Amino acid sequence: MLCYNWVDDMSVNVKGIDDHNKDLIGIMNVIYYSLENGTNHLVVPEICFEIMNKAWNHFTREEDLMKSFNYPEYEQHKKEHISFLAEVVDLYDKYRFCTSGDDVGMELSDFLDTWIALHIMNSDKKFGQFMQRN
Ligand SMILES: [Fe+2]
Secondary structure, three states: OOOOOHHHHHOOOOOHHHOOOHHHHHHHHHHHHHHHHOOOOHHHHHHHHHHHHHHHHHHHHHHHHHHHHHOOHHHHHHHHHHHHHHHHHHHHHHOOOOOOOOOOOOHHHHHHHHHHHHHHHHHHHHHHHHHHHO
């Protein structure tokens, strides 16, 4: 099974944001390993909880930074963060009482995969570029 690695292309050139996104990749790898060794149904609810806590802190800091730069796409970006948190809460609810199942974790890893492609590689990078220009 594939695992994720941080690549420089993922950088938004803001250390705090990059550090959080590296954390997220580490979490994705925990999901992959749990899928491989069959402990996925045990770790996925915990991982959802960990993501919620970390993402909440990270999003708040990122949004504060956007406000301080008068970032014009702040509202749209914030909506993406809120939607991410809502989805993780839904996945947590769905899997918290799961006792077994091969597919537990796949939905979460697919969701995080999409988040990296659409948010980190697009929306966060856009903000990083905006900061560098201003
Ligand atoms: Fe963001």
